Amino acid sequence: MRNPRLYPLLATIAIFIIAYAICYLQFPYILSTRVAGNLLTDNAYLGIVAVGMTIVILSGGIDLSVGSVIAFSGVFIAVMLRDSGLHPLAVFALLLVITTAFGAAMGWLIYRLAMPAFIVTLAGMFLVRGVAYMMSIDSIPIDHPFFTSLQRVYWLMPGKGRLTLIGVVMLLAFVVGHIIAHRTRFGANVFALGGGEQTARLMGSRVGRTTVMIYAFSGLMAGLGGIVFALYTGSGYPLATVGTELTAIATVVIGGTLLTGGAGYVFGTLFGVLTMGLIQTYIVFDGTLSSWWTRIAIGVLLLAFIVLQKGLLRLTTARSAA
Amino acid sequence: MPAAVKRILPQLITLLGVMVLVSLVFPDFLSIDYSDGRLVGPVIDVLKRGAPVALLAVGMTLVVATGGIDLSVGTLMAITGAVAAAAIVAGHGLVLAIVLALAAGLCAGGFSGFLVAVVGIQPIVATLILMISGRGIAQLITEGRILTFNMPGFAFLGSGTLLGVPVPVWIWLAVTALAIVIVRRTALGLLIESVGINRRASALAGVNARVILIAVYMASGLCAALAGIITTADIRGADANNAGLWLELDAILATVLGGNSLRGGRFSISAAVIGALIIQTINTGILLAGFPSEYNLVIKAVLVILILVVQSPSLAGDLKRLGSQLSRRAPRRSAKAAPQRSDR
Amino acid sequence: MLLALQSLTKTFVGMKALDEVDFELASGEVHALLGENGAGKSTLIKCLTGVYRRDAGSILLDGRDISPDSTSRAQALGIGTVYQEVNLLPNLTVAQNLTFGHEPRRFGIISPRAQRRRAAQMLEGYGLDIDLDRDLGSYSVAVQQLVAIARAVELSGRVLILDEPTASLDDREVQMLFAVVRRLRDRGLGIIFVSHFLDQVYALCDRITVLRNGCRIVTERSDSLDRVRLIEHMLGRELAAQEESEKRHRRSAPLAGEPLLSFAGVGRRGFVEPFDLEVQRGEVIGMSGLLGSGRTETAELMFGIRRMHSGTVSDAEGDLRLNNPRDAIAAGFGFAPEDRKTDGIIADLSIRDNIVLAMQARRGWLRRVPRAEQKRLAADYIERLDIRTSGPEKAVGELSGGNQQKVVLARWLAMNPRFLVLDEPTRGIDVGAHAEILQLVRELTARGMAVLVISSELDELIAVSDRVIVLRDRRQVARLSGSDITLENVVHAIAASDEHREVSA
């Protein structure tokens, strides 16, 4: 491979394939389309949010509010469908407008106050979950006919696996995210910001505008992730997806994106998400781990992935330098 | 005004402001009684309840000064608390229990530091790993239940009083003072700052960046261990599932409210500790005010955002510029420092 | 007038960087902006392009008032700029850097192929043979500098601003740059050129404006302003003493006897070919070569920044282990790196802290350098190196480029090493300080210190060195000493192809 930029991505993919192979040796059933379909469906909301998170992290920022935004979205959809009589599509549109605006507002604060994104989005995280509580502290089922029919859309793959609508939405989100990050001027500005705000500014990048757009995009993706999550669970619950932001960050990092910004690939994140999903699936298939061993196993496997990736990278860069 | 005071002035003012605000919704906030040889009152509660976050903030400030972040501290509280409780339940003495807990904190911090400094994993991720799996380790020690113990000596660390003041307050005061002395009376502060601002240039100047990095994470682990001991002693039991849950976020928040930049560099421990007190004042204020609990998060978030806006340096710059524009109307052109965009 | 600045004023906390400066740029001229380190040149440029918000004054382009409030605005107005520190993005590819902000697009989607083609066009005429798809950061400062220039040239419809563009270029690149600049001038652009190399200024520029302490001193045609008067304008004092010291060419034989250090077969695969070098006490070794010939790499190997794969280093006492910079420092080495921004300064720390840093690191964290001692050192070096600052507590990042370089030098001088490696020590340093630094190097060697100087400025190298080593393709190809050190010989050795190996002694 000529371009060293691709190494982290390739390392991620290689490790995912190796891991899948190892799981397959132990539980052959893991290679069925059923499990593969589940992997996409179960991680759809995470993947969508992770696309937004990738863009944010590429710019050198971070967005801790996404987990709360998902929960808020669910509650919002549930409450609106219950109380307002609007069509679900109208509710979705309204929701996306709200979450995008919320993201934009955070971006504006980050830029205008020159505050670290970590803190502004942390406050945002409290705020949005708080608002979700205020709308309803109870969990609310969603049973609009259009909504439930959306939930049941899937294509049956050979081997009885289901490729669900939300799984497809996630894959589309990755395609769109890839184009935005790697093929648009906005994307170039994101990378520039990640490379250094000062420098980006001197090169003529409009930092303020870019920052606002980045967090708006993340808000949009979190809103979309919220819709997908609502479809997935069919309910709205203010306590849902606590800590999802950390999982999303972990997937982005496993996907080979540098947390310091400026380097990475959106498609790497897809493999990060799948890797996380694989870890979960493996643990469920195993079925013997107690609560605490589950946690320890997740941590250890994460560490193993990251260290392996580091090692692989070092090996390849050393080889290419020689 | 001495530089040290000037540095923490914004935080002090904010703290005062928050206290005034709380006094508005709960007029008795500032009242302090003396009964049974100890001081009681909401302010004392703030000082005492603020102990864990204040302690975490001390360690977090050092980590943040190197440009890192430590997400594992909340989990470390659970681990160290579990270690202490398990030691006590197993019949070991007070001293051994404390020593084991502190050692566990040091080891765990050393592990994070190793991942960051030697393996080269980014701090958020390195400590995230411990944050996730560490709680499993703590649960492993307690087997998922609350490990209750009965040892008045240990409980004293959490709920005792000394000279009328709760022991946790003494502990965080002492640790803060000690940390400040260590970093400012030696060259450690300078070395930490230089590594945080430019690790490569520091290494080229001969600074042992690796050792410094590992050391700050160990310090953070140690602070977390103390916080864990206090929380465990306070409820006389190790609650592996809940001890320190999400406190790392409060600690980071405190550090930032203390005016420390998450990008690393210049830091102030005392300001971070005041930041912790600000957060605790808000928390206690919410409890005292008696709003329904579903409002807790919104109130906290709004206050935090408000404080961030008020403390924002660029906002101060804008105000100054506004002022100088006004005064420019006056005949003599006053060329007051107009902060440039570049110092963002 | 193409561009006119009228009574531009800019104040930083506690100091006036620009004081009612007037400046005019005609179309079709190259206008040099000169002055000592910290005179305000870069500040003027940054006010002009909207990086800094000016306090007062107006900026007219074609007689119309423009007030660029951001660099993107300035670019849109046709003002292209190369800032003093290379300001490109190391994490983007060369092609992305070149086309940043005006990538060729179809339906809003960037086409990488067109992007590459456009980038290749932009780089034509600079003699660079580089992979456009690689990260810019993987190239040397000089390459980055050329890329930055190519980018600015492309962006400048009306005005091109070059702030010390030649600081890290060698002769060949400089000539290429000049050819490009002249072409643009003939097309009617106005060009602002900042440099401390007066030869280049006289070779290229039509008019000269001198700044001193934020005030404009003079603007004159370059053919009517002679060199001595120019320098006097810059320094604000008579030159006599200065010239004296320039002339005093000391090339006494280095103190003979046991070598201070000997490097034997030191090398690293794919990095630096094994080489031998004996360093004598009190000598100045110059290291010369083209861009990318491996000079910096050699220095990094010597200082333990990269581990060597072969060879030994020894002094009178025996072998030295140089696994990292700390080992090297313990062995009495010092190293002032080429890229001061990333490898040298700790931007947010004060001048005092930066100067004592290496010393403190060597003493260990427990034994703090006493405060009084720190203050004395800082005051001492601010005075000796003439660091322009409002005080020792100013953050180094706020100093002008040349003054930052001096702080890095001071850090190592304070260590009093026995072997000091200076990689491009005079980059971005003004005439006055330039002479002072060379003078300092001589004083140091007189006290027994050995110095290795890497410099692209051959005149300087020849003036100061007792011995010159020439590198090509990461290999030592020539060593010159004594009277062999002449411009001609050095240039010959640098340029010679492999048949001319006999030059090497």
Place this chain on the structure above:
Amino acid sequence: ETVGFSQIGSESGWRAAETTITRQQAEKRGIDLRFSDAQQRQENQIAALRSFVAQGVDAILLAPVVSTGWDNILMEARDAEIPVVLLDRRIDAPDDLYMTAVGADSVHEGEVAGGWLVDEVGDRQCNVVELQGTTGSSVAIERKQGFENAIADHPNISIIRSQTGDFTRSGGKEVMESFLQAENGGRNICALFSHNDDMAVGAIQAIKEAGLNPGEDILTVSIDGVPDYFRAMANGDANATVELTPNMAGPAFDALQAWWQDGTLPPKFIQTPSTLYTQADDPEGEYQRRKDLGY
């Protein structure tokens, strides 16, 4: 037979005991239990259920973290003809989607607790402070509801302060401290109602440290029946608790085995008893009986 068990997590000692007992029950009956811990996340539970379905287990035990959002996955299980038994909490779904639910009625628990207080104070004026569970959790909402039902007809009893203690011991202690501060050093408080025992244990410590006598100056009533609370009762520091048995798996396995044997369908809701324990019910003995159950 293979049974998949999707547990919420291990957020409390009670939960840990439920897990322990479920494992014990499975072992006793020779059932191969596939355990999956969801770390308090519904999405993990759904994913685990999908995996169970994919693996083709014979039955699924589900302790749902939240009451809504199960329709789809339960339908998948039904399509695969895998019976699902809900443990400990009920859900908001058509009841043909699961076989049965084993659990206590949280509203009823609150009512029992409230009823005890009503009997205890008689006509005395009584100000109650309430420690809520995690905001938004159905248990907290329902226990609060039940308690309020019980005191609704007794104007002499009123809840004067109510805050969340997150079901944790330290939360209970911290919130109780602020209650004491806010209510005149606790002198205005006549009783404490806590949504679980862990918080109550913390609150009891706070009351003691404030120089008051829990169990006398402030009556305490709580729900769950964990060992530490029984010990507090034995010491006279606490007054009453409503037990929530952690043995949900026993009845669940009974129902499953009956169904496997001859296809008998159990009732849709198997309610476990919500027994009230007071100081008169040999708390020390209850403590001894429970202390090794993994709480």
